[in-house]
Amino acid sequence: MARWPDMLGRRRPRREEPTEAQERADPAADGAILLDAFSEPLLLLDGLIVVAANGSARQLFGAYVDGEDVRLALRHPQASALLTGAREGPVAIGGLGNPDRRWEMSVKPLADGRRLVRLEDRSSAQASERMRTDFVANASHELRTPLAALIGFIETLEDANGPDEAPIRARFLGIMASEARRMQRLIDDLMSLSRIEADRFVAPRETIDLAALARIACAEIEAGGKAGERVRCQVSPGSATVHGDRAQLLQLLHNLIGNALKYGGDGEVSVAVEVADDNVVLTVRDEGDGIPAELIPRLTERFYRVDPGRSRSMGGTGLGLAIVKHVVERHRGRLDITSIVGSGTTVTVSLPFASLP
Amino acid sequence: MATGHILKSFDEDLAELRALVAQMGGLAEEAIDGAITALANRDTEAAAAIVKADRALDRLEAELERQVVRLIALRAPLADDLREILAALKIAGVIERIGDYAKNIAKRVPLLQESRGIEPISILPAMARATAEMVHDALDAFAARDPNAALKVCAQDRVVDDFYNSLFRALLTYMMENPHTISASTHLLFVAKNLERIGDHATNIAEMVHFAATGEQVAERGRGVDTLAPVVA
Numbered sequence: 001m002a003r004w005p006d007m008l009g010r011r012r013p014r015r016e017e018p019t020e021a022q023e024r025a026d027p028a029a030d031g032a033i034l035l036d037a038f039s040e041p042l043l044l045l046d047g048l049i050v051v052a053a054n055g056s057a058r059q060l061f062g063a064y065v066d067g068e069d070v071r072l073a074l075r076h077p078q079a080s081a082l083l084t085g086a087r088e089g090p091v092a093i094g095g096l097g098n099p100d101r102r103w104e105m106s107v108k109p110l111a112d113g114r115r116l117v118r119l120e121d122r123s124s125a126q127a128s129e130r131m132r133t134d135f136v137a138n139a140s141h142e143l144r145t146p147l148a149a150l151i152g153f154i155e156t157l158e159d160a161n162g163p164d165e166a167p168i169r170a171r172f173l174g175i176m177a178s179e180a181r182r183m184q185r186l187i188d189d190l191m192s193l194s195r196i197e198a199d200r201f202v203a204p205r206e207t208i209d210l211a212a213l214a215r216i217a218c219a220e221i222e223a224g225g226k227a228g229e230r231v232r233c234q235v236s237p238g239s240a241t242v243h244g245d246r247a248q249l250l251q252l253l254h255n256l257i258g259n260a261l262k263y264g265g266d267g268e269v270s271v272a273v274e275v276a277d278d279n280v281v282l283t284v285r286d287e288g289d290g291i292p293a294e295l296i297p298r299l300t301e302r303f304y305r306v307d308p309g310r311s312r313s314m315g316g317t318g319l320g321l322a323i324v325k326h327v328v329e330r331h332r333g334r335l336d337i338t339s340i341v342g343s344g345t346t347v348t349v350s351l352p353f354a355s356l357p
Numbered sequence: 358m359a360t361g362h363i364l365k366s367f368d369e370d371l372a373e374l375r376a377l378v379a380q381m382g383g384l385a386e387e388a389i390d391g392a393i394t395a396l397a398n399r400d401t402e403a404a405a406a407i408v409k410a411d412r413a414l415d416r417l418e419a420e421l422e423r424q425v426v427r428l429i430a431l432r433a434p435l436a437d438d439l440r441e442i443l444a445a446l447k448i449a450g451v452i453e454r455i456g457d458y459a460k461n462i463a464k465r466v467p468l469l470q471e472s473r474g475i476e477p478i479s480i481l482p483a484m485a486r487a488t489a490e491m492v493h494d495a496l497d498a499f500a501a502r503d504p505n506a507a508l509k510v511c512a513q514d515r516v517v518d519d520f521y522n523s524l525f526r527a528l529l530t531y532m533m534e535n536p537h538t539i540s541a542s543t544h545l546l547f548v549a550k551n552l553e554r555i556g557d558h559a560t561n562i563a564e565m566v567h568f569a570a571t572g573e574q575v576a577e578r579g580r581g582v583d584t585l586a587p588v589v590a
Contacts, residue, residue, distance in 0.1 A: 048376065064501040069376035072500040075383030077413075095386070095493060099486065 043117040045070055045107075048083060051114065060096060060119070070117065074105070082107055083117075092122065102126045138303040142186055142318065146179040153179075182317075189319040193302070196248060196326040204245040204331060207354055210280050211240040211273045217253035218271055227261050234272045240280040242351040244331055252327045255320040256284040256347050262314045263306075264288035264344065279350040290341040299337060300325040324349075367432055374428065374445050375499075377421045381452045382496040384414050386489060388459035389555065393485035395466050396548065404466035407459065414456040421449045437572070444569035448499065451558045451565075455492065458551040458558075465544045475538055477527040478545060481552075484520035488552045491517065491559035498563060504570040510563035511575060517556035524549045 035042045035054035043065065044052040050073070053065045061073040071080055076095070081087035082105065090106040101123045108116045153172045160168050214235050222228035242249075253271075260269040267287025274281055291299070291306055298304045303318040305311040311318060324347075328335040333351040362368050388407055395403040425446045428434065434442055491513050498506035525546065532542045564575045 049372070062497070062501045062503070064503075068500070069372045069379075071376040071383075072379045075379040075386075075496065075500075077380075077383050077387050080380050080383060095390075095489075099490060099493070 040121065041119040043070060043073075045083075045115040045117060046113075057119070074117070079105055135302060138318075139190065142303065143183065146183040146186075149179045150176055150183075186317045186319070189317045189323060192248075192251060193319055193323050193326060196323065196330055200326070200330050202330075204243055204248070206244060206246055207241050208244040208246055208249060209239055209241050210244070210249065210282060210351070211235045211238070213246070213249055214253055214271055214273050214282065217250060217257060221254070221257055221261070230261065230264075230266070230268050231257060232268050232270045234270055236272075236274055238275070240273050240275050241354050242280050242331065243354045244351065245327075248327045248330070252324050252349070253282075255324050256282075256349075259320055260284050260286035260288075260345070260347075262316065263310070267344070275353060276350075278353050280353050282349045282351075283346060285344060285346045287344040290343060290345055291337075291339040292341055293339070296337050296339060300335070367438075370424070370428055370432075371438065371441065374421065374424055374442065377417060377424070378445050378448055378452070379496065379500055381414055381417045381421070381449055381456075382492070382499070384410065384417070385452045385455045385459065386492055386496070388414075388456050388463075389485065389489045389492065392459045392462040392466075393482060393489075395463055396469065397482055399466065399470055401467045401470075404463040407463040411456050411460040414453055418449050418453045422446065437569070440569045440572060444565040447565050448562050451561050455555050455558050458555050462548050462551050465548060468544050469541055471541060475531060475535075475542060475545065477524055477531055477542075480520065480524050480527065481545070481548060484517065484524065484549065484552050487513070487516050487520060488556045488559070491556050492562075495559045495562040495566065499566045502566070502570045504567045507563040507566040507570070508575070511560050514556050514560045517553055521549055521553040 035044060035052055035057075038054060039056060041057035041060045042054045043050050043057050048069050048071060050065050050068055050070050053061070058065060065073050070083060074080070074083065074093075074096075076091075076093040078087065078091040079093050082091050090104050092102060093105055094100075094102050096103055096119070101121065102125075104120045104122050106118050106120075108118065110116055153176045157169060157172055160172070215233060218231050218233040221231055257269060257271060264286025265288040269287075270283075270285045272281075272283045272285075274283075295306055299306070300321045302322045305316070305318050325335055328349055328351075331351050333349055336348040336350075337345065338348075339345040388410060391403060391407045391410075394400070395407065425442055428442055432438075491510055494506065494513070495510045498504075498510060528542050528546050528549075532539050535542075567573070567575050
């Protein structure tokens with residue numbers, strides 16, 4: 001004879017002999033547990049009511065979504081159209097959480113009539129797309145600027161061919177040469193950047209004494225002009241060897257010391273190499289104006305300049321620190337930039353120490 | 358709502374009402390973003406589409422009003438239910454106004470085709486972003502019934518007001534220096550004014566959200582410097 005709760009069918013209280021299979025039989029709880037296993041925001045809908053949301057959906061919308069109408073949380077017109085069946089296929093929506101994030105939303109019907117809303121984060125795809133178009137626009141702009149000056153001076157020179165105009169011709173030719181060199185520098189930088197990026201996954205094999213290399217770079221810069229007198233090379237004797245690529249490390253030193261000289265005001269630039277723990281640490285410190293903290297993360301972006309006018313007038317290409325960053329990454333090292341506005345900037349590069357073979 | 362009503366269909370009606378408000382909010386947000394993007398890209402087609410899309414907002418508002426009247430007549434709601442229904446009605450009216458302002462910005466796009474050289478125009482996208490964020494946050498607060506989030510929106514209004522005041526001064530100076538741009542600059546001034554009004558309306562939404570959630574009116578905020586006050590030398 002059946003006991004009375006059995007006659008009510010599914011309503012039998014589960015307190016009696018709860019088995020695992022019975023625990024799992026509650027479809028709503030089951031759904032919620034499953035949803036939580038996914039890292040992307042998911043909402044389970046019955047009609048238009050959210051019956052279950054996973055952790056990341058609750059984080060995105062707020063804890064209130066459970067049991068509410070889904071249109072409260074997803075009020076984007078395209079999303080409403082998709083939810084009410086006025087539209088098909090995934091839709092791109094923005095402004096959830098943070099105004100710059102982009103999501104792709106899709107709705108999948110389940111066998112029991114409920115629906116699953118899935119949100120995929122497309123922000124990074126969009127950001128990389130924008131970076132690519134920005135890069136092309138920036139590179140062509142940077143190349144055009146010296147070219148425009150060159151063409152202008154060439155046109156003027158065509159007219160300035162009188163006998164008394166030799167000084168003008170000499171001055172113009174000087175400007176043209178410096179513009180052409182700037183263009184060359186830019187193209188060189190672009191090429192080395194793409195070369196460094198190309199062998200990003202190949203660890204450099206040469207064993208290099210960074211201290212000796214720093215002395216060479218300082219000597220080259222001191223020989224290069226009167227600004228070089230401000231460099232103070234404090235390199236400890238003794239070996240500071242790393243696995244590295246000689247040409248790339250030399251370029252890194254030139255870029256860092258060059259930056260410090262260009263933007264470091266009239267103060268001294270100190271270059272130091274020391275061995276700390278298992279790292280060889282290169283420090284380049286200037287006594288310039290410093291850089292506001294919020295701009296520091298952007299410094300290694302290609303063509304990013306704190307002060308575009310000043311950088312261009314100094315002949316900068318806007319690629320120096322981007323190259324440094326890629327060289328450091330290829331050498332499995334760390335790049336740190338700290339700056340105090342008004343008293344100077346310190347760039348620290350630490351590379352893993354390699355004992356001599 | 359934490360506890361449901363005995364009559365389940367009342368809960369459903371309330372949820373439907375809130376969903377309608379949110380849907381209107383989504384349309385209004387899209388209209389603001391779209392109008393400013395159309396202005397920045399000088400895209401007359403997109404602007405025309407926004408002007409046309411405003412009708413959907415009007416339709417939704419009418420639908421919502423019908424439902425509110427029906428709910429009040431049928432269920433005689435009390436306490437937080439009544440506050441919520443009244444807030445939904447008032448918020449819908451405000452959102453409809455916001456949509457009108459966005460539509461007005463879109464309508465000025467064809468008149469601003471030659472505005473590229475006007476420097477102060479570059480401030481507008483940042484101002485629009487701050488405004489759209491206010492509307493977004495106010496609607497999020499509505500969806501979550503969160504009175505604290507609503508109060509935060511009220512505080513944001515200062516930013517939009519500051520944008521407006523600086524833009525007003527910048528445009529005035531620009532017009533004095535470039536009299537041939539006066540008509541375009543005046544349109545830009547109206548665009549800025551519209552954005553500033555949208556910000557005020559977002560504050561209104563937030564205040565109603567706060568009222569519906571707590572039953573208390575938001576205390577009168579301390580205002581910044583009154584820029585309309587006569588200058589005392």
